[in-house]
Structure formats: structure tokens, C-alpha cells
Amino acid sequence: MLKKGNQSVINAWAFYDWANSVYPLVITTAIFPMYYEAVTTTSLPSGETTDLVTFFGGTFRNTELYSYVASLSFLVVSIISPILSGIADYADRKKSFLQFFCYLGALSCATLFFFDPNRLELSMVPVFTASIGFWGSLVFYNAYLPEIAPPARHDAISAKGYALGYIGSSLLLIANLVMIMVFDIEARYAFLTVAIWWIGFSQVTYSKLPNAVYKEKPKANKLLKGWKELQKVWKQAKELKPLKRYLYAFFVYSMGVQTVMLMATLFAAKEIDWGADGAAKTGLIVSVLIIQFIAIGGAYLFSYLSSKWGNIKALILANSIWICICVAAYFIQQPYEFYIIAGIVGLVMGGIQSLSRSTYSKLLPSSTKDHASFFSFYDVLEKMGIVIGTFSYGFIEGITGSMRNSIFALIAFFIIGLILIIRVPNKKVIRAVS
Numbered sequence: 001m002l003k004k005g006n007q008s009v010i011n012a013w014a015f016y017d018w019a020n021s022v023y024p025l026v027i028t029t030a031i032f033p034m035y036y037e038a039v040t041t042t043s044l045p046s047g048e049t050t051d052l053v054t055f056f057g058g059t060f061r062n063t064e065l066y067s068y069v070a071s072l073s074f075l076v077v078s079i080i081s082p083i084l085s086g087i088a089d090y091a092d093r094k095k096s097f098l099q100f101f102c103y104l105g106a107l108s109c110a111t112l113f114f115f116d117p118n119r120l121e122l123s124m125v126p127v128f129t130a131s132i133g134f135w136g137s138l139v140f141y142n143a144y145l146p147e148i149a150p151p152a153r154h155d156a157i158s159a160k161g162y163a164l165g166y167i168g169s170s171l172l173l174i175a176n177l178v179m180i181m182v183f184d185i186e187a188r189y190a191f192l193t194v195a196i197w198w199i200g201f202s203q204v205t206y207s208k209l210p211n212a213v214y215k216e217k218p219k220a221n222k223l224l225k226g227w228k229e230l231q232k233v234w235k236q237a238k239e240l241k242p243l244k245r246y247l248y249a250f251f252v253y254s255m256g257v258q259t260v261m262l263m264a265t266l267f268a269a270k271e272i273d274w275g276a277d278g279a280a281k282t283g284l285i286v287s288v289l290i291i292q293f294i295a296i297g298g299a300y301l302f303s304y305l306s307s308k309w310g311n312i313k314a315l316i317l318a319n320s321i322w323i324c325i326c327v328a329a330y331f332i333q334q335p336y337e338f339y340i341i342a343g344i345v346g347l348v349m350g351g352i353q354s355l356s357r358s359t360y361s362k363l364l365p366s367s368t369k370d371h372a373s374f375f376s377f378y379d380v381l382e383k384m385g386i387v388i389g390t391f392s393y394g395f396i397e398g399i400t401g402s403m404r405n406s407i408f409a410l411i412a413f414f415i416i417g418l419i420l421i422i423r424v425p426n427k428k429v430i431r432a433v434s
Contacts, residue, residue, distance in 0.1 A: 009148050012208030014161040016141055019201035020102065021165030022172045022194045023134045027109055030173055030288040031180075033265040035187045036127075037062060040117045051270065055120050063266045063403055067394030069124050070262055071387050073131035078383040082226025084139040085376055095211045098140040102202050105133020110195035113188050135383075144209060166292065172197055173289055181282050229373040230380060236365065237377075243363045245424045247381065250356055253319055253417025254382050256326070256410045257352055259389035260345065267329070267403050272338050283335060287342045294343055295350030302351030303358075311359040312424050318352040319418040326411045330404055389413065 003009075026032070040062035041051050051062045060068075087097065108130035115123045149157050176190040237243050268284050306314040321344070329341055357378070364374055389409075396406040 004147070004149055005153075006148070009208045010153075010157055012205045013141075013144055013148055014157060014164055016202055016205040017161035017165030018168035019198050019205065020105070020134060020137065020141075021169040022197050023105060023109060023130065025169040025173055025288075025292075026176060026190060026194050027112070027130060028262060029265060030285050031176060031187055031190045032112060033066070034269045034284065036066060036115070037266055037269040039115065040120075042117075053117065053120055055124070061397055061401070063263070063270060064394040064398040065120070065124070066127075066266060067263060067390045067397070069127050070131065071391040071394070073128050074135075074383050074386045074390070076132060077135040078380050078387065080136070081139055081380060081383070082230055082376065084136060085143065085226035085229075093211045094140050094143065095206060095209050098137055098144075098209075099202075099206060101133045101136035101140065103133070103199065105130050105137060106195040106198040106202075108133055109191050109198065112191040115188065168197075168201070170289060170292060173285075177282070177285060177289075226376065230377050233373050233377040240363070240365060242425050243365075245420065246359065246363055249315075249417050249420035249424060250360065250378075251381050251385050252413055252420060253322070253352075254356070255385040255389035255392075256322060256413035256417065257349065258382065258386040259393050259410060259413075261349065262386070262390060263393055263403075263406075264342075264345070268338050268342075271333075271403055272335055273333055274335060283339075287339055291342055291346035291349070294346030295353075298347040298350035299354040301347065302355045305351075306355055306358075311355060311362065312421060314355055315352070315359065315421050316418065318348050318355065319414050319421060321348045322352070322414045323411060323418065326407050326414060330407045 037051075040053050041049050043049050052059055053062050053065060054060075055065055084097070108126035111126040112130070115126075117123070145157065172193060176187075176193060179185045179189065179193075180187055237247060265284065265288065272284075274284075302314050302318060305317065309317075325341060325344055325348070332338055332341060360374075360378055392409045393403075393406040396409055397403045400406075
């Protein structure tokens with residue numbers, strides 16, 4: 001049985017963010033997407049290049065295939081997350097499940113070192129399983145929070161974990177940049193550093209967190225508890241018009257936000273003119289790091305705007321800016337244009353993510369104590385949005401032959417999201433704050 005408030009346990013728990021945050025930054029955002037695009041683009045005898053790849057007998061554009069694999073991984077995660085939540089509540093070996101998914105994700109990252117564009121059927125497997133491992137581990141990681149500390153400390157402890165994750169992942173990305181740019185070491189060695197970092201530092205967490213959650217194993221089978229709780233939440237949400245309208249809006253515009261976060265690096269690598277030798281692409285990785293810092297400022301900026309205007313008006317502004325970003329992105333060709341757009345993306349990305357979650361929190365019924373179930377619903381909804389967003393992005397590129405045309409899907413997501421968010425009463429959110 002865990003004893004709440006043990007500071008050494010709390011510190012060890014938060015340190016898992018330091019360990020695992022290198023995956024989303026190095027693998028899904030910064031280095032692997034560029035590596036993937038480079039090794040799956042081949043030269044033709046005519047001197048031209050092609051981005052067409054063969055996968056199980058079918059022909060796809062490289063980034064189209066990548067978006068499909070990402071979409072499938074999030075579909076699997078969205079299906080199994082509620083089941084894993086039930087297991088997390090029911091099983092008395094929570095740490096063992098956390099370790100399993102952690103090692104699955106980390107070892108998948110290490111396997112990317114052997115990525116072979118000529119054997120994509122095998123090479124895309126670790127891309128898929130790394131995503132499953134990362135998101136699966138978070139289910140059990142997050143499930144520990146109510147067990148290690150009282151509710152009054154949850155926000156501060158979560159923030160501590162986030163800060164550790166941000167610092168740790170940035171340090172490893174900087175180290176990888178030095179390794180690649182200064183010492184001219186192949187980028188694929190960065191994937192090994194992610195695995196070593198993730199597994200190595202997670203041992204700090206495992207040294208303190210016990211397996212047992214309950215003194216006695218619950219008698220009721222909670223395997224399907226997660227899905228039943230989601231059904232319960234949706235029934236409640238449908239009775240609350242502001243909350244229901246907000247969820248519709250969030251579901252649509254988050255398709256755009258999350259797809260941009262996952263596909264922006266690939267878009268830049270393929271569609272921006274980096275020069276004959278492509279050396280300026282290293283600037284793209286640097287820009288990813290800079291965006292992280294800008295995103296923090298964006299979160300505070302939109303928090304300030306929401307305090308002055310109300311959450312809904314601030315979200316209306318954020319969606320409007322996203323529409324402008326997507327329209328501008330369709331026309332950009334040069335690196336300096338991308339850097340300008342990336343800076344604006346960083347500003348609004350941090351703002352819309354933090355504001356979306358806080359708005360949802362304010363719209364929850366004041367009488368409910370089941371916040372975990374409501375936020376589980378929120379997370380599953382977000383992941384399903386990623387499935388639709390990434391699949392649409394890849395599908396449009398596949399049928400039109402250009403990633404630029406996929407931007408029209410993003411524009412549509414943000415326009416529809418803007419229309420839907422306008423329909424949410426702003427006064428209801430302001431009232432909920434008090």
C-alpha cells in the first residue's frame with residue numbers, strides 16, 4: 001500500500017517525465033522524422049529523386065506511409081487506453097505494467113537504429129510499437145498520482161514532472177545536435193541515446209514505486225471499467241450544453257493541432273528548399289528546440305488573454321491564428337519563411353494546448369468528483385482526433401501527390417473548430433472560474 005505524501009516517492013514518480021519525454025521530442029518531432037524522410041527518398045538514374053516507397057506490395061509516398069502508421073498507433077492507443085486504465089485500477093502489479101510499456105517503447109527506439117528503407121514492412125514496426133509503448137506507459141504512470149499524494153498537491157507535482165521532462169528532453173536533443181553537427185556522427189545513433197536515457201533514468205522511478213496499490217486486491221473485475229466510465233461521462237456531457245458544444249469544437253480543432261505537431265517536421269524537410277546539400281536542415285532541428293521555449297511564453301500569453309477576455313474568446317483568437325498559419329504554410333518555400341511560421345506556431349501551440357485543458361476543466365459540472373473519468377474521456381477524444389487528422393493528411397498527399405494539399409484538411413479542421421467554438425457561451429466559462 002502506497003503512503004501518500006512520501007517526498008522521495010513523489011520525486012521518483014516525477015522523474016519518469018525526465019526519462020520518457022525524450023521520445024516525443026527526439027523521435028516524433030525532431031530527429032527521426034528528418035532521418036526517415038532522407039533515407040526513404042531515393043535518387044533516380046535521371047538525377048531526380050523520388051519519395052515513393054513499397055509497403056506490402058502497395059506504393060505510397062514516404063510521408064503518406066508515415067502518417068498512416070502514426071494514425072494506426074493512435075487508434076490502437078485510443079482503444080486500449082480505457083482497458084489499461086481498468087487494469088491499472090484492478091491489478092496489484094502496476095509497476096510491472098509501467099515497466100513493460102516503458103521497455104517496449106525504449107527498445108523500439110533502439111531498434112530504429114537498424115531502420116532499413118528496403119525492408120519497410122519490418123522497419124515501420126518499431127515506429128508503431130514505440131508509440132504504443134510511450135502512451136501505454138503513461139496510463140500506468142498517471143494512475144499512480146492519486147496514490148502518491150493528496151489532491152491538493154496534484155497540480156504542483158504534475159507541473160514538476162512536466163518541468164523535468166522539458167529540461168531533460170531538451171538536454172538530450174542538444175547533446176544529439178552536438179553529436180550530429182560537431183562530431184559528424186550519424187543521426188541514427190540518436191535513437192540509441194533515447195533508449196538508453198529512457199530505460200536508464202526510469203530506474204530512479206522504479207526504485208521507489210511499489211507494485212502494490214491496494215492492501216487487498218479488489219474483488220470486482222475492473223477490466224472494462226474504463227470503457228464503462230467513458231460511456232457514463234458522455235451521457236453526462238450530453239446533458240450539459242456548454243460542455244457538449246465545447247467537446248465538439250475541441251475534437252475538431254485538435255485534429256489540426258496534433259497533426260501539425262506530428263507532421264510539421266516532415267513537411268518542412270520535404271517541401272522547403274534547403275539547398276543542394278541540405279545542410280540547412282540542421283537548422284530545422286534547432287528551430288524545434290526554440291519552439292519549445294516559445295510555447296511556454298505562448299501558454300502564459302493565452303492564460304493572460306483568457307483572464308481578460310474569457311476562455312472562449314481566447315480560443316477563438318487561437319483558432320483564427322491557426323487558420324492564418326495554415327494558409328501561409330501552403331505558400332512558403334524558403335527556410336527563413338519556415339522559421340517565421342514555426343515561431344508563430346510555437347506561440348499559439350503552447351497557448352491552445354494549455355487553454356484547451358483548462359477550459360474543459362472549468363466547464364465540468366461543479367458537483368462531480370469523478371475528474372479522472374472526465375479527463376480520460378478528454379484524452380481518448382484527443383487521440384481519436386489524431387487518428388482522423390494524421391490519416392486525412394496522409395490520404396490527401398497520397399491521392400494528390402503533394403503534402404501541401406494536405407494543408408487544406410488542416411484549414412478545414414480549424415475553420416470548423418472556429419465555428420463550433422464560437423457557439424460555446426463565453427459567460428459559462430467565466431462563471432465556472434469563480
